[in-house]
Amino acid sequence: RKEVEQDPGPFNVPEGATVAFNCTYSNSASQSFFWYRQDCRKEPKLLMSVYSSGNEDGRFTAQLNRASQYISLLIRDSKLSDSATYLCVVGSSGTYKYIFGTGTRLKVLA
Amino acid sequence: EAQVTQNPRYLITVTGKKLTVTCSQNMNHEYMSWYRQDPGLGLRQIYYSMNVEVTDKGDVPEGYKVSRKEKRNFPLILESPSPNQTSLYFCASMSGHLNEKLFFGSGTQLSVL
Numbered sequence: 001r002k003e004v005e006q007d008p009g010p011f012n013v014p015e016g017a018t019v020a021f022n023c024t025y026s027n028s029a030s031q032s033f034f035w036y037r038q039d040c041r042k043e044p045k046l047l048m049s050v051y052s053s054g055n056e057d058g059r060f061t062a063q064l065n066r067a068s069q070y071i072s073l074l075i076r077d078s079k080l081s082d083s084a085t086y087l088c089v090v091g092s093s094g095t096y097k098y099i100f101g102t103g104t105r106l107k108v109l110a
Numbered sequence: 111e112a113q114v115t116q117n118p119r120y121l122i123t124v125t126g127k128k129l130t131v132t133c134s135q136n137m138n139h140e141y142m143s144w145y146r147q148d149p150g151l152g153l154r155q156i157y158y159s160m161n162v163e164v165t166d167k168g169d170v171p172e173g174y175k176v177s178r179k180e181k182r183n184f185p186l187i188l189e190s191p192s193p194n195q196t197s198l199y200f201c202a203s204m205s206g207h208l209n210e211k212l213f214f215g216s217g218t219q220l221s222v223l
Contacts, residue, residue, distance in 0.1 A: 041219070096158065100145075
């Protein structure tokens with residue numbers, strides 16, 4: 001089993017739709033969680049950190065479920081510019097080791 | 111502007127010809143790391159460094175070397191490249207505090223023929 005797993009997609013959604021991605025992780029000692037966005041062949045960029053209480057940034061909402069060991073990303077009112085690959089990143093407790101998921105590809109269609 | 115500068119952006123070479131990919135950051139970050147990204151495998155860590163003269167292996171270190179003689183620079187060295195090292199490489203840095211975000215360089219697409 002991979003340490004961090006994501007559905008690779010692609011998720012094809014119309015503009016204005018709401019879309020959600022999940023990411024599961026295997027190490028129960030994981031302490032830090034992030035969503036990164038990556039455009040084709042470019043560097044990953046932090047979209048948002050994920051906190052235990054859940055957090056929101058504009059149209060984006062991230063949730064953490066420690067009991068079931070998954071994090072989620074919800075995108076509301078999808079824009080064409082949201083088309084990208086979304087990487088789930090998990091950090092281990094007490095280390096600087098970050099494990100990357102393989103990414104979920106989103107295509108927002110006009 | 112805070113950034114991680116990685117060069118070159120594209121590199122084509124032949125098997126066995128030593129090469130170096132440079133990485134420099136201007137944020138005084140303690141932590142630097144190299145990743146490779148391959149289709150279906152995500153980003154995998156090659157080497158990382160917690161500080162000057164301190165380096166450690168990641169998940170896929172075979173065939174690579176690194177050095178950290180200065181805080182800002184963390185070059186990746188391929189002494190004898192092979193075709194299975196054809197990949198997209200990213201350098202990243204972080205402040206050194208846990209749970210901080212990674213800053214990435216713009217990537218190096220390496221092709222080994």
